[in-house]
Amino acid sequence: MSTPGRTSEKRDDRVLVVSVPIAFMQRGGRKQIVVPPGTANWQPRANRCDNSLINALAKAHLWRRLIETGRYTSAAELSRTEGINESYLCRVLRLTLLAPDIVEAILDGRQPRTLELQSLLKPLPADWRAQRKRLGFT
Numbered sequence: 001m002s003t004p005g006r007t008s009e010k011r012d013d014r015v016l017v018v019s020v021p022i023a024f025m026q027r028g029g030r031k032q033i034v035v036p037p038g039t040a041n042w043q044p045r046a047n048r049c050d051n052s053l054i055n056a057l058a059k060a061h062l063w064r065r066l067i068e069t070g071r072y073t074s075a076a077e078l079s080r081t082e083g084i085n086e087s088y089l090c091r092v093l094r095l096t097l098l099a100p101d102i103v104e105a106i107l108d109g110r111q112p113r114t115l116e117l118q119s120l121l122k123p124l125p126a127d128w129r130a131q132r133k134r135l136g137f138t
Contacts, residue, residue: 049109099128
């Protein structure tokens with residue numbers, strides 16, 4: 001067994017045991033690494049791109065363009081073609097009404113860590129200032 005303060009110990013010529021003193025905590029539905037006291041704080045990279053948010057934004061703008069250009073006459077027709085629930089399609093389409101700075105922050109990975117797709121798919125205010133407040137961008 002390794003002693004505190006040592007990161008590795010040689011057992012014999014073939015085995016090297018590495019011990020890393022860390023703990024994991026649940027915070028906001030995500031696991032976070034907690035380092036022991038007296039060590040340098042570890043920080044994850046500043047930006048965290050969330051692919052589910054980015055994909056939903058991309059789908060919303062694609063679907064909006066398909067309807068606006070007349071390729072599909074309604075959300076119902078588009079949902080049948082895409083093979084998805086019309087209600088879901090309409091909730092995703094609402095993402096095209098997000099404030100431009102919120103969209104930019106999501107694409108850059110600068111959104112609040114607590115922001116999840118479920119929050120974006122709920123009805124949001126049309127006022128961009130109210131959107132920022134509700135989604136934690138203030």
